[in-house]
Amino acid sequence: MTGIYPNKNFIFGILGIASFFIFWQIIGHFQLAGLSWPSLTDVLKFLLDPERHGLFIRATVATFRSAVMGFLVGALVGVFLASSAHLLPILRDGSDRFAAVINSVPSIALGPIFLILIDREATPAGVASIHVFFVVYVSMSSGLKSATRDHEDLFTVFGASRIKQFWRLNLPYSAPTIVSGLRLSWPAALIGAIIGEWFGASRGIGILIINAMQNFQINLLWSAVLIAAMMSLLFFGLITLLERLAYQRFR
Amino acid sequence: MSNASIVIENVTKSFSIKGNKEKVVAVEGISLSVMESEFVALLGPSGCGKSTILRLISSLETPTEGTVKINGELPKSMVSEHSLGVAFQDHALLPWLSVWDNIALPLEIANRPIDTKLVNSLVDLVGLRGFEKARPKQLSGGMRQRVSIARALILSPKVLILDEPFGALDSFTRRQMNIELQRIWSIQKITTVLVTHSVEEAVFLADRIFVLSIRPGKIIREVLVPFDRPREQSIMRSKEFHHLVDELTEALDSTEEINNFDRNISQ
Numbered sequence: 001m002t003g004i005y006p007n008k009n010f011i012f013g014i015l016g017i018a019s020f021f022i023f024w025q026i027i028g029h030f031q032l033a034g035l036s037w038p039s040l041t042d043v044l045k046f047l048l049d050p051e052r053h054g055l056f057i058r059a060t061v062a063t064f065r066s067a068v069m070g071f072l073v074g075a076l077v078g079v080f081l082a083s084s085a086h087l088l089p090i091l092r093d094g095s096d097r098f099a100a101v102i103n104s105v106p107s108i109a110l111g112p113i114f115l116i117l118i119d120r121e122a123t124p125a126g127v128a129s130i131h132v133f134f135v136v137y138v139s140m141s142s143g144l145k146s147a148t149r150d151h152e153d154l155f156t157v158f159g160a161s162r163i164k165q166f167w168r169l170n171l172p173y174s175a176p177t178i179v180s181g182l183r184l185s186w187p188a189a190l191i192g193a194i195i196g197e198w199f200g201a202s203r204g205i206g207i208l209i210i211n212a213m214q215n216f217q218i219n220l221l222w223s224a225v226l227i228a229a230m231m232s233l234l235f236f237g238l239i240t241l242l243e244r245l246a247y248q249r250f251r
Numbered sequence: 252m253s254n255a256s257i258v259i260e261n262v263t264k265s266f267s268i269k270g271n272k273e274k275v276v277a278v279e280g281i282s283l284s285v286m287e288s289e290f291v292a293l294l295g296p297s298g299c300g301k302s303t304i305l306r307l308i309s310s311l312e313t314p315t316e317g318t319v320k321i322n323g324e325l326p327k328s329m330v331s332e333h334s335l336g337v338a339f340q341d342h343a344l345l346p347w348l349s350v351w352d353n354i355a356l357p358l359e360i361a362n363r364p365i366d367t368k369l370v371n372s373l374v375d376l377v378g379l380r381g382f383e384k385a386r387p388k389q390l391s392g393g394m395r396q397r398v399s400i401a402r403a404l405i406l407s408p409k410v411l412i413l414d415e416p417f418g419a420l421d422s423f424t425r426r427q428m429n430i431e432l433q434r435i436w437s438i439q440k441i442t443t444v445l446v447t448h449s450v451e452e453a454v455f456l457a458d459r460i461f462v463l464s465i466r467p468g469k470i471i472r473e474v475l476v477p478f479d480r481p482r483e484q485s486i487m488r489s490k491e492f493h494h495l496v497d498e499l500t501e502a503l504d505s506t507e508e509i510n511n512f513d514r515n516i517s518q
Binding site: 148150151153154155156157158159160164168169172249250251 | 309310311330331332333335337339341343345346347356357359360361406412
């Protein structure tokens with residue numbers, strides 16, 4: 001029943017989102033949660049008002065650009081470090097600890113350091129890349145170790161060099177787990193970009209959120225959050241598709 | 252059949268297990284040699300260390316005592332010359348490669364040119380023409396083992412190592428695969444060591460059979476198989492075949508008795 005008919009999960013997903021929106025609307029409409037919870041239609045009216053198109057599009061593009069930059073840089077560094085630690089086991093302990101330390105420092109505390117080290121406008125991408133790095137590093141490291149003992153033995157007996165084994169066995173084996181890591185790290189990249197914007201970027205969703213909070217612009221706040229959620233979900237969904245392809249291809 | 256190809260002298264292999272001070276002796280005082288172009292089977296109950304012997308020959312383990320030499324060299328140098336072929340019980344095919352690419356993989360590993368003719372001839376040899384582009388997950392268990400046998404042969408190895416290659420197959424497919432392997436082997440005559448716990452498989456395929464006892468693994472019996480090659484399926488129904496199978500089964504049962512005896516004493 002694949003192909004024309006959407007699968008069960010898809011239908012349940014749609015139903016879930018629809019009921020979420022309905023609850024949102026009901027709570028907002030009857031002000032069940034007070035004044036700070038507007039109805040969905042109010043938020044959409046605010047969000048889709050042509051007068052504010054420019055504002056929202058500029059903010060979205062800025063945040064998206066930062067998140068993507070951070071995503072790419074973080075993923076590259078994660079892949080590079082995980083590969084190096086796999087090929088040169090002497091690096092393993094050090095790189096594991098480095099990743100753990102990076103991850104345990106709250107990114108909000110790293111922000112000021114980025115501000116000093118790199119440009120104000122690059123700080124969102126920097127914070128995003130930190131988030132992505134850790135997830136990609138961990139998922140690739142475990143992916144590189146996931147080949148079975150028989151596979152490893154086979155390569156050993158055929159006389160494969162470490163590099164050969166890496167390219168022909170471990171790397172393809174870890175491809176699906178890398179994609180899983182990318183999927184999980186995209187929302188983290190977005191959070192990183194938004195937090196990074198709080199350190200003085202000139203535009204972005206994070207700036208809208210801060211402004212809305214300070215000026216009690218409820219509809220603006222909810223619009224910004226809605227945009228962030230949409231950006232997150234859209235890419236999360238796309239990478240999920242990619243992940244499915246990767247599992248079909250490599251497992 | 253004159254020169255010894257594999258010489259194992261007085262080999263003992265023990266493993267230390269975490270949290271346990273005493274070492275586990277997997278095989279003890281093993282001495283055996285395999286002649287060039289000879290097919291030898293190691294037969295024994297599970298846990299008798301027969302796979303350990305294969306791992307010693309294929310350089311995956313080093314002996315605690317004694318020596319293992321292949322053509323006068325250490326297994327490690329045979330491995331770096333890409334002179335060993337191997338097939339396990341688990342086919343260990345790469346799921347992202349086609350049948351053809353899986354068979355060609357060892358050439359790639361050995362940095363040798365991908366000889367299309369050679370790969371095609373092995374595809375034919377194991378009877379997989381028409382399935383070259385299929386992925387391992389699209390194949391049956393028996394077909395996957397055919398691929399893994401072809402892959403073991405592609406480097407024209409000096410020694411072929413087979414660790415229960417048909418152990419996971421049903422008995423019918425297993426017999427078919429034995430007949431196929433016998434046919435293939437009769438063409439190439441590569442020095443081969445097969446580990447199995449199937450008596451019929453050992454008798455049908457091997458020139459010589461070593462029976463091992465359990466914990467620690469020791470050779471308790473050596474049997475020459477008198478059948479000429481190529482062997483027809485019909486020999487499986489002959490009197491001599493059954494006689495040999497009975498004899499070996501009895502030898503195997505005696506290892507179980509020794510084991511039970513040990514267990515009773517320790518209780």
